[in-house]
Amino acid sequence: MSLRLYIRTGIDGIDSMLEGQGIPRGYVVLILGSPGCGKTTLGIQFLYNGVVKFGENGILVLLEEDPEIVKSNMLRFGWDLEELENEKKIAIIDASPIRFITKNVKLGEEIIGSKEFQLISLIERIKKESERINAKRLVIDSLSTFILQYPREVERREAILNLIRGIAPLNCTTLLVSELRYSSTERKYQIEEYVAQGVIVLQRLLRVGGIVHILTIEKMRGVNHDIQPRPFKITQNGIVVFPSEVVF
Numbered sequence: 001m002s003l004r005l006y007i008r009t010g011i012d013g014i015d016s017m018l019e020g021q022g023i024p025r026g027y028v029v030l031i032l033g034s035p036g037c038g039k040t041t042l043g044i045q046f047l048y049n050g051v052v053k054f055g056e057n058g059i060l061v062l063l064e065e066d067p068e069i070v071k072s073n074m075l076r077f078g079w080d081l082e083e084l085e086n087e088k089k090i091a092i093i094d095a096s097p098i099r100f101i102t103k104n105v106k107l108g109e110e111i112i113g114s115k116e117f118q119l120i121s122l123i124e125r126i127k128k129e130s131e132r133i134n135a136k137r138l139v140i141d142s143l144s145t146f147i148l149q150y151p152r153e154v155e156r157r158e159a160i161l162n163l164i165r166g167i168a169p170l171n172c173t174t175l176l177v178s179e180l181r182y183s184s185t186e187r188k189y190q191i192e193e194y195v196a197q198g199v200i201v202l203q204r205l206l207r208v209g210g211i212v213h214i215l216t217i218e219k220m221r222g223v224n225h226d227i228q229p230r231p232f233k234i235t236q237n238g239i240v241v242f243p244s245e246v247v248f
């Protein structure tokens with residue numbers, strides 16, 4: 001059986017903004033958003049839908065949050081990650097300890113820096129889990145503290161590229177979550193945006209009627225996607241996007 005060329009997020013509003021087809025299979029898409037805007041929810045909804053709607057297994061890499069807390073928060077949306085873990089449909093990697101390796105490490109005869117070692121170990125763990133559960137989807141949440149270790153832009157770009165190169169052979173369609181560091185519309189682009197094949201931005205806007213959440217597909221190479229910002233809500237069923245509504 002040949003795999004579909006596109007992979008639907010299962011969030012109807014987003015898929016319809018992507019020509020009704022979704023994300024080209026194998027892409028690395030950056031999910032950029034302000035704090036508390038729903039990045040983690042979006043990522044996990046993508047994985048959950050993968051399993052329950054499309055029969056595709058997925059990996060969740062948590063670099064910042066405690067898996068137990070994330071699992072219990074996601075139960076509020078009715079998503080039982082633990083059950084899917086037990087059924088080997090979802091694998092959760094608690095990668096926060098990796099960040100605390102601060103000393104250089106000896107790999108065979110070679111001494112490598114702690115940052116390089118962190119990256120290699122992370123990629124190795126993802127690879128192992130991907131083989132174990134035959135994953136088609138991957139979410140890494142979040143890149144923010146990982147890339148803060150690289151204050152110089154050249155190194156930062158190199159580290160993100162190395163991560164992407166490392167996970168590329170797994171052929172998983174990947175969402176890389178990262179914090180939006182500049183929130184005005186005149187914002188400076190972040191290095192991650194140039195490196196990813198797609199970028200989806202989640203933001204909060206103050207309007208006369210109150211706060212609105214907006215989702216913008218900033219780029220998706222090779223897809224004639226909607227370029228307008230569209231409102232979205234975080235509901236008891238997760239994220240719901242309104243693809244025909246306009247934000248003024």
Ligand SMILES: Nc1ncnc2c1ncn2[C@@H]1O[C@H](COP(=O)(O)OP(=O)(O)OP(=O)(O)O)[C@@H](O)[C@H]1O
Binds near residue numbers: 076077
């Ligand atoms: N059960 C729920 N029903 C509706 N909205 C919820 C529910 N649970 C959380 N929310 C909303 O979702 C927001 C958090 O979403 P999420 O954790 O996905 O955001 P995030 O962008 O990952 O945040 P952070 O920047 O802290 O990582 C909360 O601030 C709250 O507004």
Ligand SMILES: [Mg+2]
Binds near residue numbers: 039040041141
């Ligand atoms: Mg989060």
